[in-house]
Amino acid sequence: MVNVTLKVNGETRSASVPPETTLLRLLRDQFNLTGAKLGCDVGDCGACTVIVDSKPVNSCLMLVGQVEGREVLTIEGLANADHLHPLQKLFEHFGSLQCGFCGPGVIISAKALLDENPDPSTEEIRDALGGNLCRCTGYTKMIEAIKGASCILRGEEVPAVKSA
Ligand code: FES
Ligand code: FES
Known part of the structure; x- marks a missing residue:
């Protein structure tokens, strides 16, 4: 298991997961952020797109080891409490x-x-x-x-x- 800590939608989040865990799995299974979707799981469809340090990425292709300390924005982080983006x-x-x-x-x-x-x-x-x-x-x-x-x-x- 590896420990990972990153910022997701402005909040510091941590988890202990197997090293082969992808960012998509981390978001969906550990943090219950299910907006990013699991489509092809091989980088072809873009359903899993999130922003990492200002750049859009296929989260199904990123391993947890690549996101330590980084900032992630998911669809859940787009709206604020009162207003849709x-x-x-x-x-x-x-x-x-x-x-x-x-x-x-x-x-x-x-x-x-x-x-x-x-x-x-x-x-x-x-x-x-x-x-x-x-x-x-x-x-x-x-x-x-x-x-x-x-x-x-x-x-x-x-x-x-x-x-x-
Ligand atoms: S699930 Fe299709 S690109 Fe990630
Ligand atoms: S895949 Fe159905 S609206 Fe885009």
Whole structure:
């Protein structure tokens, strides 16, 4: 067993787990943070995406030994007590998800993008979502939502919905 201590959604968390435990398993099984999803478990689908030290990562590919002392943000850390994050609000407003399985990973990838690039183009949004597979939607409404959230975060008005 190895001991690991890291910051998750602003809170210091520790656990003692087998060394082959992934960050995804640590979050889900030890900390009961089940927003990040177990999809492929091999780095292909992005359902497990979380932010580690400002960068989006596939948490199914990171071992606990790689996250000691690091800062992790999961979908559970996005909203505050009273308000959803603009990305969450706009995904809901635009009906950007269907089954929702990919949603936490997509929204976290979008959050990492907007933290780095507050006014991304459609192409840049498509690139940022390149590792997030969605089997239900055509991504169009996700892109509308991410653009809308970027407007809110920049203090601008959200443009009218273009997609059906
Ligand atoms: S579950 Fe991690 S990339 Fe698919
Ligand atoms: S909404 Fe179903 S996988 Fe994306």
